[in-house]
Amino acid sequence: MEITDKVVLVTGANRGLGRELLEEALRRGAKRVYAGSRQPFSHSDARVTPLTLDVTNAAQIERAAEQVQTLDILVNNAGVAIYDDLSDRAALERHLAVNLFGTYGVTQALLERLIRSRGAIVNVLSFAALAALPIIPSYSISKAAAFSLTQSLRALLAAPGVKVHGVLAGPLDTEMSRGLEIPKAPPNAVARAIFDGVERGEEDIFPDARSATMAESWNGGAAKAMERQNAGLVAAQRDASSAKELATALLLPSGRAMT
Numbered sequence: 001m002e003i004t005d006k007v008v009l010v011t012g013a014n015r016g017l018g019r020e021l022l023e024e025a026l027r028r029g030a031k032r033v034y035a036g037s038r039q040p041f042s043h044s045d046a047r048v049t050p051l052t053l054d055v056t057n058a059a060q061i062e063r064a065a066e067q068v069q070t071l072d073i074l075v076n077n078a079g080v081a082i083y084d085d086l087s088d089r090a091a092l093e094r095h096l097a098v099n100l101f102g103t104y105g106v107t108q109a110l111l112e113r114l115i116r117s118r119g120a121i122v123n124v125l126s127f128a129a130l131a132a133l134p135i136i137p138s139y140s141i142s143k144a145a146a147f148s149l150t151q152s153l154r155a156l157l158a159a160p161g162v163k164v165h166g167v168l169a170g171p172l173d174t175e176m177s178r179g180l181e182i183p184k185a186p187p188n189a190v191a192r193a194i195f196d197g198v199e200r201g202e203e204d205i206f207p208d209a210r211s212a213t214m215a216e217s218w219n220g221g222a223a224k225a226m227e228r229q230n231a232g233l234v235a236a237q238r239d240a241s242s243a244k245e246l247a248t249a250l251l252l253p254s255g256r257a258m259t
Contacts, residue, residue, distance in 0.1 A: 001120050001163065003028035003195055007071050011036040011055055011106060012078030016174035017124065020191035021075055022048065028195060034068055036078065036106075053078075055102030065109040072119040073198070074110055076103040079124065081139045092138040099142035104149060111162075118161035122198060123150045127168045127211045130218070154203065155231035159238060165203060167194055168218075170210035185209065 008025045012018035013035035025033050026045055035043065036053030043050065051064040055078045080098040084091040103123055114121065129147035132140035147166055154164035173184035185208035197205030204224075206215040218224055 003030050005031045007032045008073045009034040010075040014041045017187045018077045020187040024191040056097045061105050061109045071113040072117045075122045077124040083136050084138050086137050095138040095142035100145045103146055114162050115160045120163040122165045124167045127170050151227050155234045167205045168211055170208045
C-alpha cells in the first residue's frame with residue numbers, strides 16, 4: 001500500500017521511532033497523520049493532528065477514535081520496556097497492558113474504519129517476539145503475545161481486505177534501549193524500512209541490519225509455514241459457514257428444500 005494521499009495514525013508519535021514514523025509518513029505524501037501521544041505536543045505541518053492517547057486508557061482511546069473519520073493505515077507503535085527478572089508481577093502486567101492490550105484496544109476501536117478503507121495495520125514488535133531476550137523478559141513475553149495477536153488478526157481480517165504487518169525490529173537507538181551496550185539501528189532508517197515493507201506488502205518486516213539476518217530463515221521456515229496453514233483454517237471455516245447460510249436460506253419454512 002502506497003503512503004501517498006493516505007490517512008495514517010501513529011501511536012507513541014511524540015518521540016523515538018514513533019516520531020520518525022510520523023515524519024516519514026509526511027515525507028511520503030500522507031494526506032493526514034494522526035499523532036497519538038500521552039503528552040500534548042504540536043507540529044508545524046498542518047497535515048498533523050495530535051491526539052491525546054494513552055493506549056491503556058479506554059476513555060482516551062474512544063475519544064481519539066471519535067476524532068478519526070477515515071483511516072487507511074494504523075501504526076501501533078506505542079510501547080514500554082522495563083528491565084526486570086520476572087520477580088515482579090506488576091512489571092509483567094505493565095508490559096502486557098501497553099504492548100498487548102494497548103495494541104488490541106486501539107485496533108478494535110478503529111477497525112471499522114480500516115475495514116471500510118480496506119486499509120492496513122502495522123504492529124511494531126521486536127525480534128524478541130521470536131526468541132526471548134532474558135535480560136528484559138517481561139518485554140519479550142509481551143511482544144511474543146503481540147506477535148500472536150498480529151498473526152491472528154492477519155488471518156481474521158484477510159476476508160475484508162485489511163493487511164496486517166508485523167515489524168520484527170532489532171535494538172534501536174532510542175531512549176527505550178539506552179541501557180543496552182550493543183549496536184543499535186538509527187530510528188529514521190528503521191522508519192523508512194518499515195514503510196518500504198508496507199508498500200511492498202511484506203507480512204513480516206525486518207527493518208534493520210540485525211533483524212534482517214533472520215528474514216530469509218523466518219519466511220522460509222516451519223513456523224511461518226504453520227502460520228499460513230493455520231490461517232487456511234479460518235478461510236475454510238468461513239467458506240463452510242457461508243455454504244451453511246446459503247443452504248439454510250434455500251430451505252422452505254417446512255424444512256423442504258426449494259426445487
